[in-house]
Amino acid sequence: MTDSPPVTLADVTLADVRDAAARIKGVAHRTPVLRSRTLDALAGAEVFVKCENFQRIGAFKFRGAYNAASRLSAAQLAKGIAAYSSGNHAQAVALAARELGSSAVILMPEDTPRSKKEATAGYGAEIVTYDRYTGDRVAIGEALAADRGLTLIPPYEHPDVIAGQGTAALELIEEAGDLDALVVPVGGGGLIAGSATAGKGLLPGLRVIGVEPEAGDDTRRSLEAGRRVPVPVPRTIADGQAADIPGALTFSLNQRLVDGIALVSDDQIRDAMRFAFERLKIVTEPSGASALAALLSHRVDRVPRRVGVIVSGGNIDTRRFTEILHG
Amino acid sequence: MTDSPPVTLADVTLADVRDAAARIKGVAHRTPVLRSRTLDALAGAEVFVKCENFQRIGAFKFRGAYNAASRLSAAQLAKGIAAYSSGNHAQAVALAARELGSSAVILMPEDTPRSKKEATAGYGAEIVTYDRYTGDRVAIGEALAADRGLTLIPPYEHPDVIAGQGTAALELIEEAGDLDALVVPVGGGGLIAGSATAGKGLLPGLRVIGVEPEAGDDTRRSLEAGRRVPVPVPRTIADGQAADIPGALTFSLNQRLVDGIALVSDDQIRDAMRFAFERLKIVTEPSGASALAALLSHRVDRVPRRVGVIVSGGNIDTRRFTEILHG
Numbered sequence: 001m002t003d004s005p006p007v008t009l010a011d012v013t014l015a016d017v018r019d020a021a022a023r024i025k026g027v028a029h030r031t032p033v034l035r036s037r038t039l040d041a042l043a044g045a046e047v048f049v050k051c052e053n054f055q056r057i058g059a060f061k062f063r064g065a066y067n068a069a070s071r072l073s074a075a076q077l078a079k080g081i082a083a084y085s086s087g088n089h090a091q092a093v094a095l096a097a098r099e100l101g102s103s104a105v106i107l108m109p110e111d112t113p114r115s116k117k118e119a120t121a122g123y124g125a126e127i128v129t130y131d132r133y134t135g136d137r138v139a140i141g142e143a144l145a146a147d148r149g150l151t152l153i154p155p156y157e158h159p160d161v162i163a164g165q166g167t168a169a170l171e172l173i174e175e176a177g178d179l180d181a182l183v184v185p186v187g188g189g190g191l192i193a194g195s196a197t198a199g200k201g202l203l204p205g206l207r208v209i210g211v212e213p214e215a216g217d218d219t220r221r222s223l224e225a226g227r228r229v230p231v232p233v234p235r236t237i238a239d240g241q242a243a244d245i246p247g248a249l250t251f252s253l254n255q256r257l258v259d260g261i262a263l264v265s266d267d268q269i270r271d272a273m274r275f276a277f278e279r280l281k282i283v284t285e286p287s288g289a290s291a292l293a294a295l296l297s298h299r300v301d302r303v304p305r306r307v308g309v310i311v312s313g314g315n316i317d318t319r320r321f322t323e324i325l326h327g
Numbered sequence: 328m329t330d331s332p333p334v335t336l337a338d339v340t341l342a343d344v345r346d347a348a349a350r351i352k353g354v355a356h357r358t359p360v361l362r363s364r365t366l367d368a369l370a371g372a373e374v375f376v377k378c379e380n381f382q383r384i385g386a387f388k389f390r391g392a393y394n395a396a397s398r399l400s401a402a403q404l405a406k407g408i409a410a411y412s413s414g415n416h417a418q419a420v421a422l423a424a425r426e427l428g429s430s431a432v433i434l435m436p437e438d439t440p441r442s443k444k445e446a447t448a449g450y451g452a453e454i455v456t457y458d459r460y461t462g463d464r465v466a467i468g469e470a471l472a473a474d475r476g477l478t479l480i481p482p483y484e485h486p487d488v489i490a491g492q493g494t495a496a497l498e499l500i501e502e503a504g505d506l507d508a509l510v511v512p513v514g515g516g517g518l519i520a521g522s523a524t525a526g527k528g529l530l531p532g533l534r535v536i537g538v539e540p541e542a543g544d545d546t547r548r549s550l551e552a553g554r555r556v557p558v559p560v561p562r563t564i565a566d567g568q569a570a571d572i573p574g575a576l577t578f579s580l581n582q583r584l585v586d587g588i589a590l591v592s593d594d595q596i597r598d599a600m601r602f603a604f605e606r607l608k609i610v611t612e613p614s615g616a617s618a619l620a621a622l623l624s625h626r627v628d629r630v631p632r633r634v635g636v637i638v639s640g641g642n643i644d645t646r647r648f649t650e651i652l653h654g
Binding site: 032034053054058274278282283314316317318319321325326 | 608
C-alpha cells in the first residue's frame, strides 16, 4: 500500500547479540551444527543444521528469555518474572527465573496440555490459567504483572529477547563460516529478527529467508503489504508458528532485514520430521522442522550454495509424534 | 565349570585402537557426547552419552568395518570385500568398500526387510540372499568369498574390527576425561571388547559393564560358566543383540576385560528409547538404547560417579518406532 520507509520501533544490533552471547555463555547450551551428505544431495547445497532442539528446555526460546531476565535488576529479580505462553517460552522463562534465583508466574490457557503445565511447574514456576476464548493474554498478563509487581518478559516483542534469539545464528556462522543464505522458522518473528541481525551483521551479503506454514502466512502477507496484516487463526500442525499477526517490533525489524518468506504445507513439514528422524537421528517438533522442510521441498528460490538452517525445537512426545506422522 | 586361565585367541591392545583411530580419522564421524541434567538426576551419576547413532550408516559398525577394510592390500581391494549381515554391519561394509574404491558383496537372509536391502544396495553393494532357516551364514559367506576371491570382513570376530569399534570409547574418554565406569551394549561382543581395551588401557581403574537383553544373556551366562554357552535364539526387540552365543575371539577378550553384565527387559529398553526421544531429542534403535536402559532402570550395581554410556545406533524408521512404543 505504501512506499514510506519502515519505522523501526527499537533497534537491535550485532553488538546487542554479542552482548547476549556473553550473558548466556555457560548457561545456555552451545548447540551442535549437524552435517549430512544425504541432506546436501537432496537440497543441492551444503547445509549446516543448527540444532536448537538440543537447547535447554528443548528449543531456542531459552536464549532470549535468559538474556532478558539476566538484565533485570536485583530488585526486579527479587519480586519475580511473569510470562504468557502455552509453549516453549513458558518453560524458557521458568528456567531462566530459576537459574537467576528469581521466581516466575506463567499465564497459560486453561486447556494447555497437562504435560506442558507440568514441565513448566517442574522448573519451579507458578501456573495461572485463563480462558483463551474469552480472555486477552496480553491484557491479563500485564494486569497480573502490575498487581504482583512482576516484570513481564514477552515471547518476542522485546529487544533483549530478540538479541538473545540471535545468538543461535551467531554461533551457527562462527562454526560454519561463510554462508550465502540462512533459513529460519517464523512464528512471532523474534528468532528471525535476531538471526537476521546477527547474520547480516557478520555477513553483509547473506540472504535471510523466513519460513511459515501455508496456513499462517501473516508475515509474508505483511511484508508484501508493507504493514502488519492479520490472518485467521492458522490451522496447522506447526503450533509454534500459529501466529495470526506479526509483532510490531519484530515486523519493523524484519521489514528491513528479511529477504523473503517461503511457505510449507503440513505434509512437507511431516516429511521433514521423518527425514530428521530417519536420516539425521534427531527429534523435531513441527515448527522446529519447518525451515528444514522448505529446503527439502525446494521452496527456497535461488538455491544457495552454502546455507544455514535453524531447527528451532524438539518438544514433542512420542505419542503426538506418532499421531502426526502415522495419524 | 573350570578355573583354567582364559585363552586369548588374538590380542587387541590400546595401541591397536589408537592406530584404528588414525585410520578412520576424517572418514568416520567423531560423534558428539551428550549431557543431560535430567539423565544425571535419574541415574544418580554424571553421565556422558556417546552418540553412535550419529555415526555414518547410523551405528558404530562403520568404525570396525572401515578399519578392517582399510588394512587390506590393493590387490584385495581390487577383488572386493564380502560380509554376512542383515543389520548395520551390512551397510558398514558396503560404505567402507565404496570409500576405499573397492566393491562389496553382502550375504543377507531372504526375509531381510526391503528397506535394509535397499540401504545396503544404495551404497553400491551387491546383495546375495540365503534362507536363514536352512543355511549357515558363516559357511555360505566363506564359500562365496572363496569362490569369488573376496576378502570376508566378519561382524566381530576379527582383531581389526574390534580395534575399530574401540575408537568409540577412545573418543568418549578423550572428551569426558576420567570415568569410573563404562556401560556398553553387547551383541556379538565386538563393541565391548574394543571399548574395554581402549577404556582400561587409558583408565586402569575403569569398570566395564556390558548390557544384554534379558532374553539374550549368552555373554552373561558364558562369563559365569567360564566358557561359551549357547542360549535359544533370543526373542527381543533388540534385534542387534539377538546373538545366541558369544564369538570365540570376543569372548576370550571379554573374559579378561569385562567386569559384569547387566540385563534389561524389552520394556526397560522401550522406556529408554522414549527417554532418549523426549529428553535427549535423539533417535535410538532398541539395541542402541539398551545400555542407557540399564542406567535409567538402575541395573548397574555400585552406581558409578562419572559414567560413560554408548548409544550404539539409531537405525529405525518412524513406523517401526511407533510399533515398538505404541504397539
